[in-house]
Amino acid sequence: MSYRSTLSQLDIQTDQINNLSQSFWHIFNHFAVMESDVNEVLTVLTRNYRLVVITNGFISAQLPRMQAAVIEHFFQAVVVSEAIGFAKPSPEIFHHALSRLNLTLAQVLYVGHSLKHDYAGATQVKIDFCYYNRKNQNLPQEAKPNFMMSKLLNLLELFN
Structure with a gap:
């Protein structure tokens, strides 16, 4: 309803x-409510990596929310499904993001919280996937992310 x-x-x-x-x-x-450690993680990662947001949604929502959270400066690109006409898990949205930054599949680690959208899309295009499993849910047997973390700060351990 x-x-x-x-x-x-x-x-x-x-x-x-x-x-x-x-x-x-x-x-x-x-308005945005930030998870703890977001700024620290993004600050560390942007020192050596180019970051991209791939999001399903509306331009009028996603960009202002990033500005409200004061995180937009961390990202080289923001790919919004409404703007390009394809949504996750469609391979086209991932290919669009790769082409925006001239990246190859081997240069990318995709971090996402949705098995239905993020994992399904990343695996279709053969991008390594890190599942942000913040609720520590049991995974379906067929889901096999390359990496998994329950705390955002754990992402930094992958890059040490």
Whole structure:
């Protein structure tokens, strides 16, 4: 059930729903809650590596959220599915990101938190994959990421 249908059932008027929707979207797009160690990890990695974001979503949401988190300066490129017409796990979004930075498959480690989108896409194009398993969930038997971590700071251990 969508929030619109929920609000309608509560007899909240359409103009109020639209105002609420616009307010929510504005807050969502301009607010970010950062996980601990993000800045440290990104600071260390950008010393020797070029970083790219590959995200499913909308340009109007992803870029302002990165700016709100003050992390956009760490990334050489941001590839947003809306902008290129392909979403993860489609191989095209990964190939687009590789071509933006003129990288080969062997030069890339893709870090992601979704087996459905990140792992599936990275493995389709044969990019090494590190699964950010922050909830320490058991993996399906068929999932075999190259690396796995439960804390973001552990990513730095892969590069020492």
